[in-house]
Amino acid sequence: MRIISLFTACFLILFTVSAKEISSPSGKIKLNVELNQAGQPFYSVTYNNKTVIQSSALGFVLINGDNFYSGFEILDDAITSVDENWNPVWGEVKTIRNHYNQFTLKLHQKKSDRLMNIVFKVFDDGVGFRYEFPRQSNLVYFIIADERTSFNPTGDHKAFWIPGDYDTNEQNYTTSKLIEVDAWKSDMVSNGGRALNVPDQYAVQTPLMMKTVDSLYINIHEAALVDFPAMQLHVNRNEHQLYAKLVPDAYGNKAYLRTPFSTPWRTIIVSDKATDILSSKMILNLNEPSKLENSSWIKPMKFIGIWWEMQTNKGSWNYTDKADSLDANGKPYPNGRHSANTDNVKKYIDFASKHGIKGLLVEGWNTGWEAWYGNWYGRHFDFVTPYPDFDVEAIEKYAAEKNVQMIMHNETSADAATYDQQMDTAFKFMNRYGYHSVKTGYVGQIIPRGEHHDGQWMINHYLRSITKAAKHQVMIDIHEPARPTGLHRTYPNFLACEAARGNEFNAFAEGSPPEHETILPFTRLMGGPMDYTPGIFKMKGYAAGAPNRHMHTTIAKQLALYLTMYSPLQMAADLPENYEAKPDAFQFIKDVPVDWDDSKYLLAEPGDYIVVARKEKGTENWYMGAITDETARNFIVPLNFLTATQKYIITIYRDADTTSWDNNPEAYTIEKFVVNNATKLKLKLATGGGCAISIKPASNEEVKGLKIYR
Ligand code: NOJ
Ligand code: CA
Numbered sequence: 001m002r003i004i005s006l007f008t009a010c011f012l013i014l015f016t017v018s019a020k021e022i023s024s025p026s027g028k029i030k031l032n033v034e035l036n037q038a039g040q041p042f043y044s045v046t047y048n049n050k051t052v053i054q055s056s057a058l059g060f061v062l063i064n065g066d067n068f069y070s071g072f073e074i075l076d077d078a079i080t081s082v083d084e085n086w087n088p089v090w091g092e093v094k095t096i097r098n099h100y101n102q103f104t105l106k107l108h109q110k111k112s113d114r115l116m117n118i119v120f121k122v123f124d125d126g127v128g129f130r131y132e133f134p135r136q137s138n139l140v141y142f143i144i145a146d147e148r149t150s151f152n153p154t155g156d157h158k159a160f161w162i163p164g165d166y167d168t169n170e171q172n173y174t175t176s177k178l179i180e181v182d183a184w185k186s187d188m189v190s191n192g193g194r195a196l197n198v199p200d201q202y203a204v205q206t207p208l209m210m211k212t213v214d215s216l217y218i219n220i221h222e223a224a225l226v227d228f229p230a231m232q233l234h235v236n237r238n239e240h241q242l243y244a245k246l247v248p249d250a251y252g253n254k255a256y257l258r259t260p261f262s263t264p265w266r267t268i269i270v271s272d273k274a275t276d277i278l279s280s281k282m283i284l285n286l287n288e289p290s291k292l293e294n295s296s297w298i299k300p301m302k303f304i305g306i307w308w309e310m311q312t313n314k315g316s317w318n319y320t321d322k323a324d325s326l327d328a329n330g331k332p333y334p335n336g337r338h339s340a341n342t343d344n345v346k347k348y349i350d351f352a353s354k355h356g357i358k359g360l361l362v363e364g365w366n367t368g369w370e371a372w373y374g375n376w377y378g379r380h381f382d383f384v385t386p387y388p389d390f391d392v393e394a395i396e397k398y399a400a401e402k403n404v405q406m407i408m409h410n411e412t413s414a415d416a417a418t419y420d421q422q423m424d425t426a427f428k429f430m431n432r433y434g435y436h437s438v439k440t441g442y443v444g445q446i447i448p449r450g451e452h453h454d455g456q457w458m459i460n461h462y463l464r465s466i467t468k469a470a471k472h473q474v475m476i477d478i479h480e481p482a483r484p485t486g487l488h489r490t491y492p493n494f495l496a497c498e499a500a501r502g503n504e505f506n507a508f509a510e511g512s513p514p515e516h517e518t519i520l521p522f523t524r525l526m527g528g529p530m531d532y533t534p535g536i537f538k539m540k541g542y543a544a545g546a547p548n549r550h551m552h553t554t555i556a557k558q559l560a561l562y563l564t565m566y567s568p569l570q571m572a573a574d575l576p577e578n579y580e581a582k583p584d585a586f587q588f589i590k591d592v593p594v595d596w597d598d599s600k601y602l603l604a605e606p607g608d609y610i611v612v613a614r615k616e617k618g619t620e621n622w623y624m625g626a627i628t629d630e631t632a633r634n635f636i637v638p639l640n641f642l643t644a645t646q647k648y649i650i651t652i653y654r655d656a657d658t659t660s661w662d663n664n665p666e667a668y669t670i671e672k673f674v675v676n677n678a679t680k681l682k683l684k685l686a687t688g689g690g691c692a693i694s695i696k697p698a699s700n701e702e703v704k705g706l707k708i709y710r
Contacts (some may be wrong), residue, residue: 001326001330016241020032020034022088022397023122025099025458028047029047029122029123030045031044033120033706035107040069040071041057043129045350047216052216052330054153057150058148059148060159064412066282067108069110071410072116073107074491075106075428077106079100084099085098085350086289087623089295090568091289091595092614093281093599098285100122101122104117104118104120105120113139114315115381116134124373125281126219128283130263130266130284132261132262133262133641141256144205144254144349146246146254147246150218151266153210153212157218159175159181159209160174160519160523161176162174162204163183163205163294164233166190166198167454169205170190170505181204183200184201185584186198196418203232203233206231207221207232207524215272215274215427216271219526222268222355222485223275223286223485223527224264224287224460227460228255228459229247232247233245247452247455247456249455264485269283274604274605278601279599287485287591299358301359302572303361303572304357304361304572305360305364307571308575310339315338318334318369319338321335330520338362339363340389341389345360346395346398347576355586355590357404358408360399361409366383366390366409367381375444381422382419382422383596399434403436403500407435409438415447416461420463439570441478443479443480461683465492485528495569496529496567498531499524499530500532502531502575503533504533506687511551513552514630515607515629515687517561521566529567529569531564532643533571535668536578539665542578553661553666554690555666556654557661558692559625560625561625561690563612563624567594585668588694592694599613600613607629608631609685612624612625620696623693624637625695627685627690629688632660635685636683637681638679639680641677647703648696649673649703650671650679655670655691659689662686663707674707
């Protein structure tokens with residue numbers, strides 16, 4: 001195989017009819033684009049003269065085997081440059097630089113007399129490219145059968161991957177060589193089973209994170225996924241090549257398009273530093289600017305929820321266990337376990353108000369949970385009818401008095417067809433009762449039956465929910481969607497989504513190993529913020545009926561996740577009583593901001609550790625988070641990002657000397673010192689541990705009596 005591919009490579013070089021090299025602004029990254037003798041476009045990428053992607057094919061197959069990948073001639077090409085700054089509505093940094101050289105290749109397929117452009121943008125942190133199908137008489141309505149884009153790595157890289165399931169990203173990651181990828185070895189397959197949801201044994205999800213033997217970090221994903229299916233990658237294990245694979249509909253077709261149309265961007269982010277991958281803004285830069293004229297109503301926030309008590313089976317979402325019977329007065333029989341009752345909601349409102357947490361999510365407030373028998377029945381929920389013990393108006397009034405924002409919950413049970421019909425009514429209901437944000441959810445097999453969570457139909461559905469929410473000035477957090485692709489730049493009311501295995505798996509299932517949170521920022525979070533739901537303080541014995549279940553982190557690591565898992569929407573996920581039992585550690589959750597002027601990824605290695613420092617929006621306060629996998633680690637972190645001559649008070653929430661995630665996860669130590677920009681911080685993380693830190697400017701008066709950090 002090796003010999004054949006070498007031969008093919010030589011063949012391509014010898015008979016290439018046209019080639020162009022485009023450099024990134026600094027020259028670090030070089031893109032090569034060429035048309036071979038058969039008129040098929042190919043590209044390759046280098047980083048500091050090291051090959052990142054070898055010559056790789058481009059193009060499509062349309063329905064009925066119609067070749068739309070070769071037989072092209074070049075009509076025109078052009079190089080342009082852009083260097084601009086823009087300010088996100090919220091984010092990790094205040095200002096983002098968008099700096100790239102663009103190469104547009106205009107192609108004409110001779111035999112069919114059809115046009116296709118390929119637009120490449122070459123940044124200093126990677127390359128993005130997309131296909132454009134211009135308006136033309138020989139291509140109006142058309143159906144994509146397959147995408148022929150390939151990514152041809154230089155070797156059998158180490159890869160961090162989850163299976164190419166059409167319906168879920170909620171898997172644990174496997175770290176292996178590309179050649180060892182086996183999606184069927186996964187511990188979990190989504191509801192429809194393997195044949196339906198993971199038919200390709202060698203397919204993985206993007207973002208796919210890879211590391212080469214000579215320590216290049218390469219991340220492959222997509223940007224601006226609109227009106228198109230999500231891209232997965234098929235791993236050809238013989239030549240460890242990667243091929244784009246689009247998630248199909250019930251007929252096996254991939255995308256129904258009409259010209260003019262532009263596909264999402266295919267992205268390759270590359271650096272010799274892992275921290276650069278985490279700070280890359282390329283995916284955001286490839287998305288369009290905000291389409292919302294007024295975004296002043298969009299506010300990042302922290303929230304608590306009537307949620308963990310159902311996840312841990314102490315209460316229920318459903319008011320009744322008898323879906324089909326009513327008592328003599330025509331009322332449902334209460335099961336006595338319903339968490340979303342007015343009294344309980346008021347207790348949570350009091351807690352949020354007392355501790356300055358802005359939002360309160362209440363799940364299980366609306367009828368239908370008792371009728372949710374399983375997949376594919378549908379029509380469980382109408383999104384506007386509360387259970388008899390949930391008094392919408394009284395709750396609205398009480399929350400307003402206490403200055404707490406109620407967060408709506410719309411679980412669709414994956415019946416997107418019904419939600420499409422009900423959405424306007426649901427958003428009007430939110431507007432009427434003072435809900436400025438909504439968490440939606442898609443648990444189960446999609447209705448329309450035969451569609452997948454990651455197919456074109458659902459991609460359009462999620463965007464419809466985002467734009468409708470924006471029309472009603474509602475912020476949205478989507479659970480069980482396709483993984484994000486930076487669309488929150490264009491629709492900043494799309495605060496977060498799930499699309500990965502969250503902290504909740506530690507409640508109702510075995511959970512994830514300690515390395516999980518050191519991989520997510522390199523994979524799932526590359527496309528956008530995740531509603532991971534950190535902040536669990538009771539580490540063992542929290543799940544009713546599962547006394548041995550335990551978290552796979554320490555408390556200090558749960559705190560550090562507020563920094564390492566960037567999101568403008570952060571839950572304090574545990575029960576109020578568990579926070580009240582540890583008020584000193586809870587103080588960090590109360591303090592930690594959710595919007596930033598600056599972020600510095602200081603140390604990182606996928607699967608091992610992450611250390612990040614962030615500067616709070618509009619202040620001189622810094623916060624730091626450090627997390628590790630199952631290995632205990634020591635780090636020395638210079639605080640040279642602080643302002644010279646300024647004194648600061650540092651508060652360190654760290655693992656106690658006896659802490660470990662499996663034996664003594666709840667032990668922590670809180671210390672305060674005086675630091676300045678010459679301080680070198682020594683961090684000591686327990687196995688599965690972490691460290692959370694706040695650093696605030698202080699006057700001479702304020703630092704009196706505090707020790708200087710040594
Ligand atoms: C799955 C979501 O991820 C979880 O947060 C939610 O509580 C349940 N679905 C019920 O909607
Ligand atoms: Ca979920």
